[in-house]
Amino acid sequence: MLKGQTRNWLQELPLAVGVAALCFAVGFILSPWVAFSSAIPLFLCGLLLLAQRVTFQTAVATCVAATLSLDYFFTEPKYSFRVFSREDVAALCSFLVAVLFSSALTNRLAAKNRQLLSREGAQRALRRLAERSIQLDWREAVAEDICRSVRECFDLQSVCLWDAAASRLTCDGVARETEDGLRAAFMANQNVDAQRSCLYIRILRSGVRPIGCIQLRGQILEEATIGALVSLVSLTLERTRALSSEVAAQSESLSEGLRSTVLDSLAHSIKTPLTTIAVSVAGAAAIGGLSETQGRLLQGVQEQTERITSLTNRLLRTARLDAKMVVRFRDVDLADLVQASVRVDGDGKRIKLAGTEKPIAVSIDPDLLKMAIAQIVENAVKYSPPDSPVSVLLFTDQEEAFISIHNQGSFIPQAERSAIFQRFYRGQKPADCAPGTGLGLSVAKHAVEALGGVITVASDPEVGTTFTIQIPIQRRDG
Numbered sequence: 001m002l003k004g005q006t007r008n009w010l011q012e013l014p015l016a017v018g019v020a021a022l023c024f025a026v027g028f029i030l031s032p033w034v035a036f037s038s039a040i041p042l043f044l045c046g047l048l049l050l051a052q053r054v055t056f057q058t059a060v061a062t063c064v065a066a067t068l069s070l071d072y073f074f075t076e077p078k079y080s081f082r083v084f085s086r087e088d089v090a091a092l093c094s095f096l097v098a099v100l101f102s103s104a105l106t107n108r109l110a111a112k113n114r115q116l117l118s119r120e121g122a123q124r125a126l127r128r129l130a131e132r133s134i135q136l137d138w139r140e141a142v143a144e145d146i147c148r149s150v151r152e153c154f155d156l157q158s159v160c161l162w163d164a165a166a167s168r169l170t171c172d173g174v175a176r177e178t179e180d181g182l183r184a185a186f187m188a189n190q191n192v193d194a195q196r197s198c199l200y201i202r203i204l205r206s207g208v209r210p211i212g213c214i215q216l217r218g219q220i221l222e223e224a225t226i227g228a229l230v231s232l233v234s235l236t237l238e239r240t241r242a243l244s245s246e247v248a249a250q251s252e253s254l255s256e257g258l259r260s261t262v263l264d265s266l267a268h269s270i271k272t273p274l275t276t277i278a279v280s281v282a283g284a285a286a287i288g289g290l291s292e293t294q295g296r297l298l299q300g301v302q303e304q305t306e307r308i309t310s311l312t313n314r315l316l317r318t319a320r321l322d323a324k325m326v327v328r329f330r331d332v333d334l335a336d337l338v339q340a341s342v343r344v345d346g347d348g349k350r351i352k353l354a355g356t357e358k359p360i361a362v363s364i365d366p367d368l369l370k371m372a373i374a375q376i377v378e379n380a381v382k383y384s385p386p387d388s389p390v391s392v393l394l395f396t397d398q399e400e401a402f403i404s405i406h407n408q409g410s411f412i413p414q415a416e417r418s419a420i421f422q423r424f425y426r427g428q429k430p431a432d433c434a435p436g437t438g439l440g441l442s443v444a445k446h447a448v449e450a451l452g453g454v455i456t457v458a459s460d461p462e463v464g465t466t467f468t469i470q471i472p473i474q475r476r477d478g
Contacts, residue, residue, distance in 0.1 A: 204230060342374075372447040
């Protein structure tokens with residue numbers, strides 16, 4: 001601070017010397033024509049006008065020079081710094097004190113005026129920043145727009161923003177700092193001030209939660225201005241994030257609604273020709289007169305028609321799950337239900353059941369659980385080698401029932417284990433994908449969750465893949 005004051009004084013020194021020389025020149029010019037009593041108010045007016053435009057140090061030097069000029073040119077004996085009259089000594093001392101006091105007041109008023117002007121400019125900059133923040137497009141690069149808006153509104157050299165959620169540094173202007181510096185400030189949760197280099201780092205918060213930090217470089221800013229700026233940037237970030245999340249949620253909801261509508265419409269459209277086929281097959285069988293080969297073919301058509309009808313009904317049920325379908329709970333034997341659910345494509349011989357020897361009473365919607373088990377067993381058969389077994393194990397504890405479905409020969413990477421339950425999701429490796437729509441596991445997940453249960457998956461390249469359905473034995477109210 002002392003070095004800064006010394007530097008300012010050295011910068012003002014040529015001006016002080018020049019003004020002092022001007023005082024002596026004015027005294028020399030006026031001394032033949034103006035009396036001492038008239039020279040004092042003339043010098044006083046000039047010094048007061050000058051004090052409004054120079055620093056207090058320069059004003060003091062000027063006051064001293066003006067007093068010496070009055071003494072030298074206007075008091076007896078003239079052209080000498082000796083003063084014989086007590087009245088002249090008192091007049092000179094009074095003049096010096098009055099001028100110094102007036103200069104101090106004038107300089108203080110000027111400083112206050114500059115401060116008010118600075119604050120007014122900061123208020124205008126904040127208003128412009130608020131207007132631009134409101135107009136920011138959340139679909140564009142918000143961080144870049146914020147940095148550019150802050151730099152332009154406050155006329156800064158650079159503005160850098162560290163976004164903790166995105167773990168990304170964004171800068172606008174000539175920035176010399178690195179990402180590590182701002183990340184360190186954020187991790188330390190500490191503001192940084194370096195007024196000598198006009199550098200400020202502030203933590204951005206949403207409530208009490210830190211969400212990032214901002215760095216400002218370019219000019220000295222008041223703490224109140226920085227606080228308002230930081231609050232405005234924090235609000236802008238949170239507002240755009242909230243808006244983006246809301247729009248994404250609405251978009252997802254509309255997309256799910258559209259998918260459900262399409263599936264519902266498609267399933268209904270399929271059921272009409274299926275009904276016609278089923279009636280025709282039944283009619284042909286009733287007429288009789290068919291050969292053995294024709295009978296087998298007709299039976300095959302009937303079986304596949306029934307299977308497609310079952311799949312269509314399942315598809316309809318799935319589409320309605322999103323519409324908060326009413327779940328019909330009733331007491332059933334879980335062991336019998338599991339046995340009835342594992343008959344898939346005539347491959348029942350591959351399925352090895354365990355734990356279904358004794359009855360297990362549960363309160364569930366049997367149609368929903370049967371649909372979920374069938375979907376997972378169908379996937380296990382589809383994604384395992386043709387001759388490998390699919391193990392279905394049923395066991396319970398005091399409150400939960402567990403249905404474990406294991407198959408060999410397939411592996412689900414960790415990164416995909418949550419995505420496989422999304423609608424229409426297909427594996428990232430085309431060679432590993434069996435024919436399908438990507439709906440099966442989504443159907444199973446929705447059905448199990450509607451029963452108040454959960455479904456999990458574990459997969460290992462050597463052991464294989466295991467899906468586990470966990471449901472409460474008794475209905476959980478609420």
